[in-house]
Amino acid sequence: MFEAVAFYLFAFLTITMFIITVTTSQALYALTALAAGMIFISAFFFILGADFLGAIQIIVYTGAVMALYAFGMMFFDTTRSVKEKQGNKFIITGLSTLAAVLVVLIVGAPMVSNNIVALYPTIDGMGNVQNVGLILFTKYLVPFELAAVMLLVAMVAGIVLAGKKMDRSITLTNDAELEIEKNKKVLS
């Protein structure tokens, strides 16, 4: 019963938050709503017993991603309300069709899930974090390492794009100027 109440409560909250996110014209509202939604989602993870995931969700999303977005927002000066031209009503029809189709589909056709054999079963008696750790460093070692590479790529990319003077073009600067600049760098 508790589970049901919690589910519906958080479901309502997340849906509301995300609707606000996608509809509001105030960027700040959107950001806040998104952050709230993220946190509410982590609640589901806790309900479902995925504690580790819940923690990650809060740390990564609310801690890192949202902070990044907040910086970004300050940079872009989008604190005032965002004006968005909407082309036509196509979007409304499109989206309603989509929603209708999807909901009908999910509700109307319950999944046959009785014969699923868990390939990597949760080991009883171990905490979620332990379970995660066990599987992450055996089976999913390679994806994990690759994820590390991915983050490195993202970092390098972020640095290159945002930090390395991409606002001017070396292509178009002539050689002499470039030479001067180089020397300056060495000197400084």
Next chain:
Amino acid sequence: MLAPVNIPFESLNLMTLAPMLIPIIGALLILVIDVVKGGLDKSLYVVLALLFLVMDFFSLLGNAGLFSHDGTIMGMFDVMLIDGLALLGQFIIVGASMLFIPLSLTHKRFHEFSYPEFFALFLFMIAGFQFMVATDNIILVFVGLETSSLALYTLIAMHNRDKSFEAAIKYFTMGALAAGFFAFGAMILYALTGSVEINKIALVLASNGYSDIGYVLVGVAFMLAAFAFKLSLIPFHTWAPDVYEGASAAMAGYMSIVPKIAAFVVAMRFFEFLIHSHIVWLEVVLYAFVVITMTASNMWALVQTDVKRMLAYSSISHAGFVMAAILIGTTQANSALFLYWILFSFTNLGSFSMLWISRQKNLIDGQSSDHSYDKFAGMIKTSPVAALIMGLFMLSLAGVPPFALFWGKLYMISSAVSSGYTILALIMALNSAIAGYYYLKLIVYMFMKEPVVGVDGEIYVANATLALRTIIGIAAVATIFAFVAINPLLEFITAFVSKSGY
């Protein structure tokens, strides 16, 4: 409380990981070198990258030797999968990359090559692609895909022009949406089967006789949408022309080959078992994808005024053409896919490189884009050799025998014919005829019109260095004399594909 997990080291089959590790190490090395001593010339990084790619290639050869001896190899807790498809895919990826990387040794200076990060990201990207193809675990596919994509967005943006940023942003945003599709599709399949490994998914679905067919199809639809984005199938193709235009010509050529072959390999793994289960929906949908993509993109290519954009649409069309192999799903078709793509690599990379060597830093006066048709008018008079080579690539793309791509088309259409897809074969053939028009248009401009810009022909080779010439030479020779290599190639590919069970 936690029992120690014992894993025999041999069972890891570490060599399955070697081909991906090599470029990663290379990338790290480049980053380290830059940290230690900055301001080094790009040629160093080019050579380093090339070196690591060569090593990568050799490690692939080693794996290929193992594969042809022992058959499919699983490694790293059965996450890594080295089979024929993985190897062929990686051969193409690494091979095309080796052809691409010397293209950065241009005569003119371009922004992106002044960053060592460019080369590091490039190697990371290759590793990402290699992971994509060398596994049947959807998670790894996803992560690999994202690694390479993120790197690729950056590489495009690093060209540092308004258009390239625009291209990168468009590509990135759509890619994010596609990633969402991919995740959702994987989720549904996971919900259905409790597995994220393609062969297991196939097993489970087969064992319950596709009882949840509607649900399966929803999952497949999402996955298909994600692949269609990557493979630029209509209507998920919209990024392609803009991104190709925004990226540097060399990068555009590269993009038309490598990401797509990676996606093709994954698509082959993913759809083959469904096709073989004779799911009518999938056949119909793929059929529609193939036909619409081929035809519509050909039509759009007809009306382009910029050569690069035309080539972009033509690449979409070629992808649609090759998608037919997935639809047909026989060994012959799958072999044809690889054969086609190898031949396509040479030809398409060659033609984009031809654009690349004619690239100016600024727009030429009176031209609205870097590579408008007008720019090439009368090229035979001012720069005959370049015109001949460009014409050669165009003929090859159009499928005029005996140039490279003809053999791919031949084998591909033959595979359609052999599986009873008569109408499809005809549509494929006739689309080649439509495509003939826009390739011909460039030939017409080059050979039959009077020059508009540059009477001395210098602009056509403005960017040429020995390295670029070499690459173009290799591509041209490969295009002309492809018929010599078809037989060994075909035998090799067929052996690999059939040994992997596709």
Next chain:
Amino acid sequence: MEKYLYIALFAPLVSSLFSLLFTATPKKLFTGIVASLLIITSLISSSILLTHILETGEPIHVTMMTWMQTGGLYIPFGFLVDQVSVTMMMVVTLVSSVVHVYAIGYMDHDKGFNRFFAWLSAFVFSMMILVMSDNYAGLFIGWEGVGLCSWGLIGFWFHKESATWAANEAFIMNRIADLGMLIGLFLIYWNTGTLQYDGAFAAFHQLPTATLTWIGIFLFIGAMGKSAQFPLHTWLADAMEGPTPVSALIHAATMVTAGVYLVIRSHELYSLIPHVGLFIASLGTFVALFAASMALVNRDMKRVIAYSTLSQLGYMFAAAGLGAYWVALFHLMAHAGFKALLFLGAGNVMHAMKDELDPFKMGGLKKVMKWTWIMMVIGSLALAGVIPFAGFFSKDTILEAAYSGNHMVIYGVLLFTAGLTAFYSFRLVALIFHGEERYKLFGVHPHEAYRFMLVAMSPLLLVAIVVGILQTPFFDMVEEVLNGHEYHIEHTLALIMLVGTQLFVGLAILYAYVKYANSKIKVPDGTSKIENSFAYKLLINQYYIPYAYEEYIVKPYRELSEFFWQKIDVKVVDATVDGIASIIYNTGEKTRDMQSGNLSTMLRWMVVGLIILLSLAVIFGFTVKYSGV
């Protein structure tokens, strides 16, 4: 003897090639002389062959080389000199020798002197092939060859629009008939397996009549074109645009008789299908009358003679159709002589009158052109069939043949036509040579032709006069081949017929003289009553047939061609092709807006794609679920 055969055949070719060398150079007299000598050589060789045939009765048959051989078809260049072909050879070489020599004078001042001889000799060569070939294909070579030369010679003065038009008309009309002949050849080949005369003739006996009928009809269609039978007759009159020696040689003596020769040559065929023969005879009879009627009023000297030729060809076909092949051949021979004579005479007149052709503008030329007058009169007498000239013997035998075959209508018409023939022939003579000297009004100073021209014409004169007595020996010679028989009508009846015919002809001549030799004749100006009568108009307009052809065939053809090109080819066929291309192109042009460049649109496209896929998936899923599969 083969040697002479080859000489007879190839001397004209050599002559032609020799003259050809000088076509682009100014006039050279020696080309004419050499050409004439070579043709005379051919004549001599033909004569030797004739004597050989007369002596031994053995045909000479040579096969020079293979022409075509494929599948079951074997066509050699084979030549056969038998009684029939040697007759034709004599006719051809004799007349052509005369015409060659004559033409040296006639073409004296012409720029195209050398070219003329090249064409003329080429014609002789073609004609020799036509008559000497031992198979239908060879005959066809000659057949087309003479057509070509006829084209070249009619259009000899190519600066004249009318001449070139007439040349093309002649060629095309002949081609129409040639198609018939070609089909005939195909029929023969596929039914008998050969095109050789001997082989085919032997096989004809085993074929069903229906097949033979078709063969006969198609071959005759060929003959109709070359011999200008109705309805393909219009070209002959127009062909008079050519130089007069050409008219004499080609359009009177030789080429136009090729059709008759074909029927005679194929007599083994036609004797098996008498109903076709009767049709031929009827058509011939009709043409005889039809052409004669047009000749009555025509005001063009050469055209009158041309119509008379047409009429006489009708006679020949009548004879051939009735199975009297030897008579037809005999008439052919006789006709060749006197008709060529008439034409050459007319040529002299033209020369004298500076190419004036209207006899009403002449008159009284007897005084200045005595020799020509004599020749023309004798020629006309022969044509009219007045005893004892050539025409009498040949034409009378035709009448006899018709009579004895109980074809009274044919007989009657032919008899009547004989009268008409006499009338128009002497109308011409009267208008030209008698009466007032109307030419003076036009300031012409006529003069007699060169002496050597007149001498050259003399052999023809001889033929016109004496050929009649050769009838019996001729019959003896050819009967072996043509299986003919003489026509014996009861003596008194024959006598009555003879006298009657002669009287009829005589009256006609008399009437012509009375009407046209007097001094009242004026140059008609289109006001007289007779000129406005319906009959006159009908005749002078050649029954409006050329007009009808122009209006209902030529014009529609031209318009249809134009229509096919402008409307069908450009607007339909080509437009379809371009249409397909432009549909593709325009589809691309119109739908390229899909690529609006706006990221939002792009994303929406992706979602749309996804929705479509999902909808399809749902539909399919439900279908499967509820169809119980």
Next chain:
Amino acid sequence: MEIGLNHYLVLSTILFAIGLVGVMRRKNLLLLFFATEILLNAVNIAFAAISHYYGDMTGQMFAFFIIAVAASEVAVGLGLLIVWYKRHGSIDLDVLTTMKG
């Protein structure tokens, strides 16, 4: 009332749909990126739920990697946006229409 897997899946789908709506109607690139985050989070809920109900860890793993991917995307995406903003002073996507056709 038992909360089953389907409840979570429906929730996930609804959130995904909201994300799609956002992707389609947002013209501000930054806000558009928010919507893509929603998409991935929606999927995450479903993965966690499936993992829970099947007693299988794979779902959680997937969700974990999805979070990693989302984080990386933010870094690159923001990097691109910053460069663009520096040059054009706007992150409205209607400005990005130099290439079309």
Next chain:
Amino acid sequence: MLDHILSILIFFPALAAVFGFMIQKESMRTYGVAVALIEFVLSLVLWYAFDNNVSGMQFVENIPLIPAFGINYSLGIDGISLFIIILSAFFTFLGIVSLTDTPKVKYMIITLLFLQMTMAGVFAALDAIVFYTFWELSLVPMLYIIGAWGGPLRIYASIKFFLYTFAGSLVMLVGMLFMAYFYHQAAGVWSFSILDWYRLVLPENFQLWLFVAFFIGFAIKVPMFPFHTWLPYAHGQAPTIGSVILAAILLKMGTYAFVRFSLPLFPDAAAYFMIPIAILAVIMIIYTSMVAYAQKDIKQVVAYSSIAHMGVIILGTFALNVEGVSGSIFLMLGHGVVAGGLFMLVGVIYDRRHTKLMSEFGGLAHVMPRYATIFGIMMMASVGLPLTINFVGEFLSLLGFYQQSHILTLLAGTGIIVGAIYMLAAYKKAFFGEVTNEANKNLPDINKKELFGIIPLVIVAIWLGVYPKPVLGPINNSVTSIIKLMHAKATTELAKERIPDLTKPRVFLMKKTINKEVN
């Protein structure tokens, strides 16, 4: 050397063309003439070494190219292809010799030499893919010739030419792939060898479809009505040399392919489609002749006349008997010589006046008598006068088809009438009458160089008209073997009936009474 003479014939000009890039502009013509002469001599050597008594393939070369897919580089010739190869070498030679002052003459000669390679390749190929390769490749030099040296509409014309043919041949390629697949099904191995395919007997319905696929490719090339509209443009815009080669050789590829592929591979389908194709052929003959009559441009007259003649060739080919097929092959040569000659002649006047409109001319016979004479001879050859080369072919073609259908042959035969009409009308307009146009008053007559190009054609046109045996003999042998093969392979009653059995003694009786047919 004789073992590889075909390869030499094919690749010698290509190699020479590549070397040609190094040659200085002024010396290029001499070089071209020399190479073309060597090529021509080589082709004559081929003829000399050719064994007339063998009906099968000679000088066979076989090098595996893609054995995994059954593609071999396999060459060989029989009586059918021998003469077309010689003709192509001949025309390349004459074309280069008579080349008038062309801009960029170096590129022109190089292109021509490449073209010669493809032409020799098409006719010597014994492997479908090799055939297809050269077939497609031949489009490229021609595209360039039309597009770079053509008239004002040259780009439209060249693209139309290329794409139309390209589209058609792609359909044909699908057909070839089907054929190989069926062979694979039957024999267990892939093969694209034509000789292998000859041994394959297909069920009738397959034959019909494949026949159609091949037909589209060939028909566009021929070009058959209603696929012919590229031709007038191509000819109208092409430079003289382009038209000459196009008409003389390239069009023959289509008809040659009918004989090489369609007939022996699909005898039942050939018999089945005989009448419809013959109807198309008849339309080609009559309709295009009429269209030719309506033309204002003398070159277009010749162009449309080509289509009409191709109609006769098609008719002969589909006679399915030795007479007809031999005739059609002979007519290919004949039309090549004659149409090539006529285009050259048109080029002569075009060089002088830079117009081809007949209304601009008139009375040319006065100022250019030699030219008029030669034109007249070629025109008469085109009209199909006996003792010229075309007559032999036309006669045999029509003769052959007469066995199959009387009424259609009769209709096709009207070609000799309508053909005469447009030719004579054109000749009359251009050459006869008075010289009315001032510009024509002082035109120089045909000069030595032009004569050198055209006289050999005149000689050949007459020589082979008078004595076709040396050419007809080998053709006959090879055609006989093809017809025998067809009869042996025929499965349907219709085909058995329409394709004569050459092993039986010939019986000459009409199958149907002619009355029925004509009525």
